[in-house]
Amino acid sequence: MQSKASSFRARTFFITGAVFLGIVLLAFVMSLICSPYDPNATSAREILLPPSGAHLFGTDNFGRDVFSRILDASKYTIFISIAGVAIALFLGVLSGLPAGYFGGFPDRVIMLFNNSIMCFPGILLALVAVAVFGPSMFNVVWALGLVFAPTFARVCRAGAMELKTRDFIMHAKVMRVKPVRIMYSHILPNLMPQLLPATVIGLANMTLFESGMSYLGLGVQPPDASFGKMLADCKAYVLTAPWLVIFPSLMLIFYILGLYFLSEGIRVSYSGRSDS
Amino acid sequence: MSLNTRQNLKYAGLKFIELIATLFVVSFLTFAAFSIIPGDTAQIMLGPNASPEQVARLRTELGLDQPLPVRYITWVAGAFTGNLGDSSSFKVPVISLIAQRLPVTLGMSILALIMVIAVSYPLSVFSARRPGRIGDTICSILGHVLFAIPPFVLSLLLIVLASGVLHIFTMGKYAPPEKGFGNYIASLALPAFAIALPKIAMTFKFMRSAIIEQNASEYVKTERSHGLSEARIFLRHVLPNSNVSSITIITLVLSDILGGSLIVEQVFNLPGLGRLLLTAIDRRDFPLMSGMIFYLALITVILYFVSDILASIADPRIRLK
Numbered sequence: 001m002q003s004k005a006s007s008f009r010a011r012t013f014f015i016t017g018a019v020f021l022g023i024v025l026l027a028f029v030m031s032l033i034c035s036p037y038d039p040n041a042t043s044a045r046e047i048l049l050p051p052s053g054a055h056l057f058g059t060d061n062f063g064r065d066v067f068s069r070i071l072d073a074s075k076y077t078i079f080i081s082i083a084g085v086a087i088a089l090f091l092g093v094l095s096g097l098p099a100g101y102f103g104g105f106p107d108r109v110i111m112l113f114n115n116s117i118m119c120f121p122g123i124l125l126a127l128v129a130v131a132v133f134g135p136s137m138f139n140v141v142w143a144l145g146l147v148f149a150p151t152f153a154r155v156c157r158a159g160a161m162e163l164k165t166r167d168f169i170m171h172a173k174v175m176r177v178k179p180v181r182i183m184y185s186h187i188l189p190n191l192m193p194q195l196l197p198a199t200v201i202g203l204a205n206m207t208l209f210e211s212g213m214s215y216l217g218l219g220v221q222p223p224d225a226s227f228g229k230m231l232a233d234c235k236a237y238v239l240t241a242p243w244l245v246i247f248p249s250l251m252l253i254f255y256i257l258g259l260y261f262l263s264e265g266i267r268v269s270y271s272g273r274s275d276s
Numbered sequence: 277m278s279l280n281t282r283q284n285l286k287y288a289g290l291k292f293i294e295l296i297a298t299l300f301v302v303s304f305l306t307f308a309a310f311s312i313i314p315g316d317t318a319q320i321m322l323g324p325n326a327s328p329e330q331v332a333r334l335r336t337e338l339g340l341d342q343p344l345p346v347r348y349i350t351w352v353a354g355a356f357t358g359n360l361g362d363s364s365s366f367k368v369p370v371i372s373l374i375a376q377r378l379p380v381t382l383g384m385s386i387l388a389l390i391m392v393i394a395v396s397y398p399l400s401v402f403s404a405r406r407p408g409r410i411g412d413t414i415c416s417i418l419g420h421v422l423f424a425i426p427p428f429v430l431s432l433l434l435i436v437l438a439s440g441v442l443h444i445f446t447m448g449k450y451a452p453p454e455k456g457f458g459n460y461i462a463s464l465a466l467p468a469f470a471i472a473l474p475k476i477a478m479t480f481k482f483m484r485s486a487i488i489e490q491n492a493s494e495y496v497k498t499e500r501s502h503g504l505s506e507a508r509i510f511l512r513h514v515l516p517n518s519n520v521s522s523i524t525i526i527t528l529v530l531s532d533i534l535g536g537s538l539i540v541e542q543v544f545n546l547p548g549l550g551r552l553l554l555t556a557i558d559r560r561d562f563p564l565m566s567g568m569i570f571y572l573a574l575i576t577v578i579l580y581f582v583s584d585i586l587a588s589i590a591d592p593r594i595r596l597k
Contacts, residue, residue: 112294116301119576121535124553124569131557131565132309208426212539215428216554231432235543238432239440249429257424264420 006268013265020258024074024251031071039064039072040223048241058243060234066243069225070251076220077227077255080141080210081203087145088206089199092152097183099153100160111157114150122147123209130218140219144206155198159191193270200263204256211252227252280592287588287595295581302577303352306570310562311344321364321560334364338563351566360567365559370567373552379453380541380548383460385533387468388475392529396476397522400483401510407488415480422477427536431470431543438466450546467544471536475529479522486521490514519590527583531576 031039036056043063051058057066099110117125129143130136160183163169172182213219214228222229227248234244318334319326335341338361339350354360360370403412425433438444451459490496491514499509538550549568556564588594 112297112301115580116298116305119298119302119580120305120569120573121531121538121576123535123538124572127538127553127557128309128565128569131560204424211426212428216539216542218557228426228428231429235432238436242436245432245436249425249432252426252429253421253424256426257421260420260424 006271010265010269013261013268017258017261017265020254021262022258024078024255024258027071027074027251028078031068031075035068035071037065037068039068039225041065048237050241051243057247058241060230060241060244061237066230066247069230070227070247073220073225073227073230073248074251074255076137076224077207077210077252080137080144080220081206083141084144084148084206084210085199085202087142088148088202089152089195091145091149092154093156093188095149096153096156097160097187100157101164101179101183101187103161107157110153114153117147118150120147123212126209126213127216127218130213135218135221137220137224140210140213144209147209148202148206151202152195152198155194156188156191159194160187163187163190193267197263197267197270200259200266204259204263207252207256207259283592283595284588288585291581291584295577298577299574302573303355303570304348306566306573307348307351309569310566311347321562323560338364355567355570360570361563363556363561363564365556365561365564370564373564374549374568374571377547377549377552379460380450380464380546381534381537381550383453384464384468384471384537384541384546384548385530387461387464388472388533388537389526389530391468391472392475392479392533393526395472396479396483399476400480400487403480404484404487404491407484412484416484419477419480422473423481425474427471427474427540428543430473431467431540434466434470435543464546467537467540467546470543471533471540475533475536478532479525479529482525483518483522486518487514490517516590520587520594523583523587523590527579530579534572534575 041064043059046055046059046063048061049055049059049063055065055067057070060066060069095110095114099107125147126140126143129146130139133139133143164187169182169186172186177186210219211226211228211231214226215232217229217232219228220226230248231245231252234241234248238245318331318338318340322330322334339347342350351360358371362368363370363373366373399415403415406412449463451463453460496509496514499513537548538553541548541550542554549572553565553568555561556568
């Protein structure tokens, strides 16, 4: 049974998160079906127009419609964060579960590699990978996936170490269930309370990284729109054309904030369940 | 030698072996990343218009004509003696380029760390004393929001506020420490603040929950029932017991700050390591890139080592695991 207070807290987090995420998801859907202008179409006659009926969020220094570009940017942001986290999760589960379950030497080796990767400031590793292999969305995704994998490996390892002494795992062992099956169909589903919030937080952190990389020009490549690049390009106009700063920043913050609230909601609702 | 000291030494020794092993893997990964580049490294560095003689000369210069293990050993030996060779685009030793830019990045990071500690500690103590009250709720919501703002967005907003509205800051003006320490700090204060704000939120969140957890524990209840003063319970028992979490979180924050400063200094146009890295990437200067990565990772590895040792002093139970 969940206590009333914690279920209320969880619901508040879920609703706030859903509202913020809903805005970004709406933008994503709109970018696919009804973008008002071509996001990359420039127009010399419509440079730096303030928001109006024709251009909801105004236009930028190339005369591109900011609203359409924001729709497009949310598409790439959502795609990169999900694809990157999927890679990180896959690698993390693949290396973390055996490390925790078997312990001993395999554990030491796997964790040594994980800890070593964690020692590089994450953004640095991703930047260099992209620099070496060339800036493209594909390279950004796998580089970020690699950088984030150790986080998930740690969660899986800690969970597997704790669960392997439980009776139901012991029982499975006695019944000669194969280790692979124990790890992936007995331990993994029980790690959801830790893994699910970590995944959602991972999406948010990956977006932070991706937008930073795009800001430096090593993430999403022009002419494709991304929040980071939009904010980098508008630096000269921050005071004269504030709409170029406000709208991309807000969308970026909404997405990250929505994910934080969602993960907090998941965490609270799981911990509320185990408390009583 | 007492049992305790022996355990201390044993733990420190084990951690030291781990440190060496990690350094080995880190150096190997750094080296490998630049050796598995598809195609000819010298050709990539010089671009498609280079003549075959130029490429051959650069290959010899970089030692690319030697076998991989030899190159690795030369590189590692150089890295630990501070000799990483010459940058291929600046034509000066990598180490002097890094040393030249370090005051900006390091100064900013240290300043940001001081801000994080100075703000988040008192705030988390204040919040944790009465969780759920209005003050705590405001702090917590503010923390969530600040946590979600990317550092470069925060920097942009701060620039607009400080130089556009308040006129107290000129962008891209950096005063080196030789020309007056006060000016040096002043020129780095705003970027440091931009890095620190999200980290303040993060530290606040962790410290707050650590203190709340301690406050709710049985021993605190017992102490209250024995009539100990709140101040004494907090200073002598709760605070020391949350030291481990604070050491862990400060370490994480510090390595985040180092990475974050690379981007923020770019927004503020400061001549730090971030700009150097981008120049290196832009000019395909692989010796410079690998040198910077290795040294930044080295700092982090040592940081983690120190934090492990400190944590084991704060909570001796860690040593027994």
